[in-house]
Amino acid sequence: MQPQSQPTHMFDRLMPIVQRPHEVFVRGEAAWLWDVAGRRYLDWLQGWAVNALGHCPKEIQQALATQSGLLLTPSPALHNQPSLLLAERLCQLSGMHQVYFGSTGAEANECAIKLARKWGRLHRQGAFEIITFDNAFHGRNLGTMAASGKAGWDQLFPPNLPGFAKARLNDLASVRERIHDRTVAIMLEPVQGEAGVRPATPAFLQALRQLCYEHGLLLILDEVQTGCGRLGSMFAFQRYGVTPDIVTLGKGLGGGVPISAVLTQQHCSVFEAGDQGGTYAGNPLMCAASLSVLQTVSQPAFLSHVDEMGRLLASGLTLLSARHGLGEVRGDGLLWALELGTDTAPEVVRQCRQQGLLVNAARPHCLRLMPRLNSTPEEVQEGLAILGRVMAAL
Ligand SMILES: Cc1ncc(COP(=O)(O)O)c(C=O)c1O
Known part of the structure; x- marks a missing residue:
């Protein structure tokens, strides 16, 4: 040694x-x-x-104190009350159908990518490619690094995960050009935060929604940074007047504790037991903290x-x-x-x-x-x- x-x-x-x-x-x-x-x-x-x-x-301090005296981690294979309450609350607030909980934004986005790929396997003859955007930031695991569009990232840890085509934000033609038989989804941040707060225009986001309907693609919105009140509405998609198929949340959802979520519409909620999971998925301590944040932020x-x-x-x-x-x-x-x-x-x-x-x-x-x-x-x-x-x- x-x-x-x-x-x-x-x-x-x-x-x-x-x-x-x-x-x-x-x-x-x-x-x-x-x-x-x-x-x-x-x-x-x-x-x-x-x-x-x-x-x-104080809200989070109290929620953590109470929950830490009741139940920290039963196991993701057992139900716990805070995760059930939080899933219900998020569905009420967003109009979405089901929720998966993770700990970080990257984990939530990775899960959204898996969900889209499975949906493509089941409903689009194995289509798997996701159109993402130059300068996008979706996280730092290998899947989300490949989905991101940060200059130079493709050189860092090759070989990179295939299955992402990069378009330009607010350039609809660049998205249309990248749609093929193998395309399954379009994924973007409503406002590219890490890129320097670069918003998608409402017209662009609405056109993407239409394009997804026309071509049978999923629209995935990464609201890890823009969700949970950051833009002055509960979710950015409500501000834009666009209904996504999948939304990811993180950051503000926990107000300082690590929790993230994937919200899906019913038609693309295709996971079955064994497809996805994690030791801390739906951990009651984090879910209790998040419930306390949402109680204030959703007013x-x-x-x-x-x-x-x-x-x-x-x-x-x-x-x-x-x-x-x-x-x-x-x-x-x-x-x-x-x-x-x-x-x-x-x-x-x-x-x-x-x-x-x-x-x-x-x-x-x-x-x-x-x-x-x-x-x-x-x-x-x-x-x-x-x-x-x-x-x-x-
Ligand atoms: C839009 C967006 N997606 C995903 C992530 C990754 O989240 P995390 O760092 O919690 O994995 C971030 C983090 O800055 C982000 O801004």
Whole structure:
């Protein structure tokens, strides 16, 4: 056995999968995070659009405390109450027919891909190919990496899973060209989040729905980032006026705990016992937390508040962009991007952090802002003020 090398720093015990700043975070409450040195930050990452109700909301604390005293994990082969209640609630809210629970967005999307392939085997003479989109992000397991359209990803872990054809977002002709006998589905994010908050236009999404009807294809919407209130409606597809065959959820569904879901219409809910599963599928602890999140997020007044805060943020960003000669402001609800015009996003992120604001550089030239859905006007103004100071200094 080779002697183990000593790490030079405790950070070195973690595989370097992402560049992280040196601050270590120890506590979160509502819109705020604190580092080990006691510094406070306004958090507009919120776990990458996960903490719908901010950090450590009382609802989730209570749900976890109660459920952890009742039942943690019976086994996915036994029914548990929170998963039954959550499946019922999600079907009520979405109008879909059945639910599969997972832990991550990638897992949910992988499951949607399997479901489409099985449906193709049963109903479309073995059609299996799924049309996905350039710059799409569907997760980091091998299936969802192949479905994603991130530049360079096809070089990372070859050989890649076959069965995905890439079209261009908002370019209907590019989708039509890729439809063949073997095509089974079209899969996309209503708003491409990781790509820098790039929305499908309503006309495009509605045309895709029509195309799917015409060719007998499934429409799969990846709402891992846009679902559960992030855009100011319970699900983005309701905002777009489009009914998908399959929808995937994650992130905000758990409000900070790992849970994801696949929602299907009856006609394509084709799994049978043994087709799909996972040790934590429908885990009652996570389902109980999710129920508590949905109870708040699904209220119409809550969703109107998301819209209102979104408008406040967007108008502030538009002013900032005009004042400092920046670029486009894109988004909806509380998912926004600000184009900077130059590749300064990493530096802006660093300076914002120094000034006590956490934001994300979705692209070298583009900031992504994902505040908690129950943000207050004061928080929005404070974040905008910090951004304004950083832009002025740059
Ligand atoms: C649209 C979309 N799909 C899937 C994923 C993957 O989710 P997870 O990281 O939970 O696997 C993400 C994560 O950012 C996402 O934004």
